Amino acid sequence: MKPTLRIVHLFCRLLQRERLNRENVIEEYKINSRTFDRDISDIRYVLSELHECDELIYDRNDKCYYLSRGGRHDFTGRDVMALLKVLLGSRALCRDEMMGMVDAIRALLPYEDRKALYYAIEDELKHYIEPIHGKSILELQWKINKSIINRQKIRIVYTKTGGKRIKRDVLPVNIVFAEFYFYLVAFRDESEYEYPAFFRLDRIESVKVLGKVGENPLYTNFRYSDMRPAVQFMYAGELFEIKLRCRKSALEAVLDRVPKYEIIREKEDSVLVTVTAFGEGFIRWAAMQGENVEILAPQELRERMGQWFAKAAEVYRQDVK
Structure with missing residues (x-):
């Protein structure tokens, strides 16, 4: 393997939270100890050039090099297992989106912990049951969230429970999850309702951005956290x-x-x-x-x-x- 390619390979393994044992790496890549030391020095130089807060650390107890997180909390197997158990149990996403998210979260773990985690969630992965609607919603959720951040009015085409399609101009203020579904929390345009309405994301057929709302007390006065304890099954009203x-x-x-x-x-x-x-x-x-x-x-x-x-x-x- 070319020296440059080997260094990139080692760097990628460190980014994946793998701990590199000196003797094992020397044996695996068929290099000598001087070459290994040079590779480690080059990786440290790259980190310094990138001005990363991550640091390459040597653990004398197990004689391994690993990438620190610069004081940030690393996900542990315990953290990720709890997170994935909740995520899989929520049945919030279609199968493709759920499997993609599980893979992305597992990748946050050190290399040696991933296999152990797989056995902990293997049964849920194999027998995952997606929601009946079967729709991908992550892209839609992200698009609406940008409108919330930018304080933009949107027009949605929405299918109600009975199958009737409607158009609504709304002021989106939040996206929440409850009872297997993601919901858009939004005030109906030109309405005098004290509280917002809830629209299931999987029933939103399309979204059109209508433009910035400007100064509006809804964005400064409304807090969904104040409303949430009184909401059951995502019904507002009186x-x-x-x-x-x-x-x-x-x-x-x-x-x-x-x-x-x-x-x-x-x-x-x-x-x-x-x-x-x-x-x-x-x-x-x-x-x-x-x-x-x-x-x-x-x-x-x-x-x-x-x-x-x-x-x-x-x-x-x-x-x-």
């Missing part, structure tokens, strides 16, 4: 203070789901709680809890919940045809 009776066995699930809460009183087997949430999404979630959660107030939501259960019960009273 914000309510809701009084609940829930079984103690279900309390943890309630408080994790609705972090804006206050415990009023505890009884032997139940707890009275007030939570702040958007009505439509909360009803959908509370209905899934069955008898574990009862809405006590406001009366409007209690009646809507009763109607929901009545309709569900009517379905099961009918004979199967």
